[in-house]
Amino acid sequence: MAVTSPLFNVLWDEYILWSLLVGVITFGWLYHHSFAYRSNDGEKADNVDDLTVGVFPRHNDNLKLEVAWTVLPFLLIIYLTYISWAPLDHVWSAPGSEARGDECLEGQSSNNIFYEDTGFVNSECYHVIELTGQQWFWSFECNPTVNSEFSQRDYNLSADLCAVSSQMVEGYGMQPVINLKAGETYLLVMESEDVTHAPWFLQLSTKEDVLQNQKTTMWLPMTEVGDSLILCTEYCGDAHSVMAAVVSVHS
């Protein structure tokens, strides 16, 4: 299974392209100048700027060039901000928005639509599930308390949509497994019992901190079938590195 999500890959490719361009210009320039102006005795050119000890040397500048390499990088970052905007809006869309819809009614499916060119996943509705972080394990809850801030649901999710089990994971020991269904979107409502944690859903390339006394949320739009890991990515003490869980997505 791919480690990074399509949404990530689209942005990554674009950024790598511009990085290569900036790199080629900078390193090409550096390469050229470090050899073209090389001199063993320092006498290749005259002392053009009157370098004398104790005298502030003659200015060596060119306003047009300096403005050019202020404005051009500025335009580039405006463009990079622009292309980052829509993915940002997508990963943080609010419940009820066009991309996410409202909470699913009983028997309703998210019917996720995956857009290959942008990596976006739109859904008709979503299911609310809960995650609690604690030193040093995760616990999932498929059927959270009803009428909370995030869910008005009055029915339980079927085991096909969400089920919690556990499994031995090599190196990590016995770990919880959250079984979800491909094609469905979940809103994960998270809270911590103690210190700050952060689940990194490797398959979805996303993470969000889990805090004490404050609920945070994260979208889990499932498209691909397979098992992947959740790691803790906010340092939480002794067993931080083995605080893991498995996301198992079935069709």
Next chain:
Amino acid sequence: MNKEKIASRTLVIFVVLLLGMVAVPSATSLPTGVAGVKDSGCNCHGAVVSDSVVPILEGLPETYNYSEVYTLTIGFTGGPADPSNINQGGFNLWVSDGEITPSDASVQSWNPNEVSHTDAGNDQTMWTVDWIAPANDRNVEFILHANSVNGNAGSSEGGTSGDEWNRLSIQVASPTVILEQANPYTVLTTLIIVSFVLLLMVLTFIFYQNNPESFDWENFAPWVAGWLTTTDHKRVGTLYFLAGFFFLGIGGIMAILIRIQLMEPGNDFLTQDQYNQFFTLHGTTMIFLAAMPLINGAANWMVPLQIGAPDLAFPRLNAMSFWLQPVGALLIFTGVFTGTGADTGWTGYAPYIVSETAHSGTTMWVAGQILLVASSTLTGINFLTTIAVMRAEGMGWMHMPLFTWSILIANLMLFLSIPAFGVGLIQVYLDRVIGTAFYDAASGGDPLLWSHLFWYFGHPEVYVVIVPAFGIISEVIATSARRSVFGYRSMVYAMAGIGVVSFIVYGHHMFTSGMDPTLRFVTMLTTMLVAVPTGIKIFNWLMTMNGGSLVYRTHTLWALGFLVTFTLGGISGMFFPSMAMDLHFHESYFVVAHFHYVLVGGTVFGLFCGVYYWFPKMTGKMLDERLGVLHFLTAFITYNGVFWPMHRLGVWGMARRHHTYFISVDEVRGVDGEVITEAVIGALPPEAAGWNMFITVSAVLFFFSNFLLIINVIISVIRGKDAPADPWGGWSFEWMTESPPPTPSFGRFEDGEWHDLPVLRDANEHIANEPGKLAEWFNRLMVADKEEGGN
């Protein structure tokens, strides 16, 4: 009493105090330690250790046979246990290797290494378990805690009163004799002591070298006392360099221990607990005890020389700033040698830092940091004042050498941001020591407050350590290319721009926190903006070479190397503000790669460049160019070998601050369809293991390549060529004085006034425009020189 005697006595008092501090036992709040059940005993039955309870563990051989199953009998005698009680006792058995399995319902397994009694087993004083011996050579340790109870659970006096427990530890040897694995704490301590002794030997040798005839205590004591009590900016600068390089080595040793742990998947060289402490101290040491002192060393040496001042404005304050650092360092390291050092990460995120699970050494770590905050604040006052009022005649703000500008801006940033950190540290200290609740969410505290205070300081801080490197590179590239730096004014504005923007970008460290999304979005925009001034600087440096005569010296190579690594670090930095990517990168090795590219490839390379550039000025001796070039080539190649592959590891899913990682394995089936290799879910693809090994090998090589600099310095002190006043052809004032410069660095003090201070001339014709409007306004804030009777 003469001056030497006073100095000698001060030295003796100082040494006694120092020994006293080391002798005072390190602080541990629990007599039993805080590491877990196997160390703390039965945590559900109070902390009364009693010799009347005698734990029994029978059935163990002297040496085990591979994979043999042994039936062990666990029990105890003594204590309040009595057959008439409702309950009689319990136990917890931990084994370092092999596997323990319960043989009946009175025992339960926590994990293959640890078992204890069940509720049903609460009424017994004897239990049996099976132990499967390891299949390989290990010296196995058993730790048994037995709990004798009086059965008053649920009664009105409280369930655990009067219960007693005791601990038993038994070793079982491996079938063949094996060497004990070294304890990483011992390794670290030994290496630190060896480094310190080597440093003292080198210093003694330098004293001997100065004058072989007077190598005796009568001359040595005042020499040492002179160094310890000095207020001369050049000597304090040298002390900063010594401390900085010493801690760069210590931080490097910890980095190597970390890399040995990570060289293969599932390695057990360091335990999680040791790893947590090592990366915390690695980060803290490198930023606060290595990078900052090295920068202060360069600034102490060069700022007064560059602006034509006799010394800093407050020389005694300067000495105090320095001496706060070793004391702070001692506090920061307190705890690690007993296994209870700070384990919070250098960011020390709340609420973990105030929780009971954080080690007791964290309190000392916080206390040490508070001293470093005081040190940095005093340094800030000193440099800001010095640069504002002690510039030579004719040197307007826009005539200062760029290194001085960089120190001005770095100290301005530090001075304005570090109070937030200080406040946060004091709050954490109070939370940990006297039970306030600034960060305890259960009592209404706010865990995110720490992240805000820390990063409000933390982000300017990383610019504080990189901006002085910009200053050094500007000086070196211009001098090496025999040109005046391209776009002096835009260089200054770019640095000032970085200084301003640094205060409004810090939220990018908190993109995945529970912070308000609007604030996250704003800091995304400002973070993108940082690329503009940084880009200006890089292009200006490149343009400086244009039309010049680029002379290749060691420092030139380091400056060109800096341009490569810093540009790469800058480009990778542009990936983070794009939020949808940051959600993947946050706390991954991509971040580790990025900040090591800017902090090692930027700050450390910049400082190495500065050391090669100014060493002849500071010591009056030339360094060996061939060794210097060898140092650059080996360090540059191995450095990239260490950090470049980390980008890919981060994208694959390697998380930072994890003491180990596991790789995914696909199921492999034989011809008959039988499973040969089981499928394993890991975070990383199989090739990640090879790359981690590659990184570790490169890291060891990088570590040792830097010894070439130390060897070079020692050789130069012994038989280096004498340096002329201006070996490289620089224009600024430091090249006007002799090498090494006299004390006071410029002028002479007679009749309450300074005479013969240097005057700066300007090769440009627009001198009438100086000082500009802004500078005039700023100058009005300053106390006028003449009316106050000298500066």
